[in-house]
Amino acid sequence: MRLLFLAVLRPHTGNAVTAQRVRDHLEAAGHVCLLRDAFDFDGPSEVAGLIRAEALEAALALHLYRAGRLLQGHGIPFGVIFGGTDLNEDISQGEKKQVMGKVLEEARFAVAFTESMKAAACLQWPQAEGKIYVQSQGIATAPNASFDWGAFLQRAGISRGAHGVHVFLLICGLRHVKDPLYLVDAFSEWHQEEEPSAYLVIVGPEVDPVFTREVKAKVERAAGVRLLPEMPQEDLHAVIQNCFALVNTSVSEGMSAAILEAMDLEVPVLARNIPGNAAVVQHGVTGLLFSDPQVEDFVQLAQGLLRDPALRGAMVARGREYVQTRHSWRAERDTYQSLIRTLEQGADRQDPLTRASP
Numbered sequence: 589m590r591l592l593f594l595a596v597l598r599p600h601t602g603n604a605v606t607a608q609r610v611r612d613h614l615e616a617a618g619h620v621c622l623l624r625d626a627f628d629f630d631g632p633s634e635v636a637g638l639i640r641a642e643a644l645e646a647a648l649a650l651h652l653y654r655a656g657r658l659l660q661g662h663g664i665p666f667g668v669i670f671g672g673t674d675l676n677e678d679i680s681q682g683e684k685k686q687v688m689g690k691v692l693e694e695a696r697f698a699v700a701f702t703e704s705m706k707a708a709a710c711l712q713w714p715q716a717e718g719k720i721y722v723q724s725q726g727i728a729t730a731p732n733a734s735f736d737w738g739a740f741l742q743r744a745g746i747s748r749g750a751h752g753v754h755v756f757l758l759i760c761g762l763r764h765v766k767d768p769l770y771l772v773d774a775f776s777e778w779h780q781e782e783e784p785s786a787y788l789v790i791v792g793p794e795v796d797p798v799f800t801r802e803v804k805a806k807v808e809r810a811a812g813v814r815l816l817p818e819m820p821q822e823d824l825h826a827v828i829q830n831c832f833a834l835v836n837t838s839v840s841e842g843m844s845a846a847i848l849e850a851m852d853l854e855v856p857v858l859a860r861n862i863p864g865n866a867a868v869v870q871h872g873v874t875g876l877l878f879s880d881p882q883v884e885d886f887v888q889l890a891q892g893l894l895r896d897p898a899l900r901g902a903m904v905a906r907g908r909e910y911v912q913t914r915h916s917w918r919a920e921r922d923t924y925q926s927l928i929r930t931l932e933q934g935a936d937r938q939d940p941l942t943r944a945s946p
């Protein structure tokens with residue numbers, strides 16, 4: 589089939605990554621999939637023009653409000669995927685909620701990433717329950733096999749001391765909500781006074797230029813802390829694989845792909861205790877959660893991890909198991925490929941996922 593896929597594709601957002609992965613799933617099944625940014629269209633008539641010009645037969649939207657509403661009324665079948673802000677924000681605004689309800693009514697299927705997202709949607713639109721499927725986001729990591737870790741450390745200005753190097757990695761767009769400076773003081777003090785092998789390396793795109801200057805100035809003065817620009821995904825995965833632990837300090841909502849990628853790569857995770865992280869990281873089992881940067885908390889957990897290789901080993905084994913069972917890339921591929929078949933002309937309305945399973 590020739591498919592249109594509308595999503596919000598701002599770079600460095602989870603949505604853009606998810607959309608590209610779903611497009612890959614659909615193309616792997618032999619479909620042609622035009623992925624476009626919903627914000628590039630002024631309204632449904634522009635979308636109608638594209639559908640005609642490209643002879644598109646069906647469509648998919650990631651985000652009911654921002655993308656799904658552009659798919660209505662064109663006479664081609666479509667499916668939708670709930671975006672985070674659909675259910676966190678837009679659902680509580682009268683007019684937006686109404687629009688989303690209409691989109692959902694017209695859609696042949698809807699996908700929610702979690703059971704709780706589905707529950708939130710069903711509370712609002714109980715009649716749609718039968719067509720809302722839960723499919724968690726699939727995680728696939730592909731570290732660059734020829735990545736040069738030594739050169740990376742050199743670039744970061746880190747030399748291996750007598751006790752080796754332990755890199756704590758923070759992958760993070762430089763924005764206030766990601767709070768990249770949260771640990772800097774405590775970490776730097778720990779590095780200077782107790783653990784000279786420990787370094788905090790912050791890697792990420794400069795999203796907010798003013799804030800970036802602030803981060804740079806602060807990092808320059810902090811011993812044991814480094815800042816590096818963003819890098820291609822394969823290289824980033826190689827860095828995760830080589831680092832001692834992945835750190836997450838964000839206060840923002842949502843699910844951290846980096847945390848799941850680290851788990852997949854058998855690297856321990858130290859994450860700030862916020863709902864999004866606590867949903868993924870079970871403290872002491874699949875990773876560690878901290879609430880405070882100071883000695884009592886982050887530093888103590890980091891130290892424990894350094895001193896106790898058995899704890900580290902057990903945790904990474906369970907983290908990987910969690911990702912492979914709960915965020916299987918293969919399962920995600922199967923789900924989208926079966927759901928998209930329900931958009932084919934004359935497709936019967938039998939439950940696509942029951943039919944797909946052997």
Ligand SMILES: *[C@@H]1O[C@H](CO)[C@@H](O)[C@H](O)[C@H]1NC(C)=O
Nearest residue numbers: 732733734735736820822823
């Ligand atoms: C992998 O790493 C090597 C060495 O750093 C680099 O030359 C190459 O471009 C990287 N490949 C990819 C796909 O990122």
Ligand SMILES: *[C@@H]1O[C@H](CO)[C@@H](O)[C@H](O)[C@H]1NC(C)=O
Nearest residue numbers: 759760836837838842844864
């Ligand atoms: C950390 O986790 C949160 C919530 O899970 C996520 O939104 C954020 O993007 C993650 N990344 C960073 C750099 O903190």
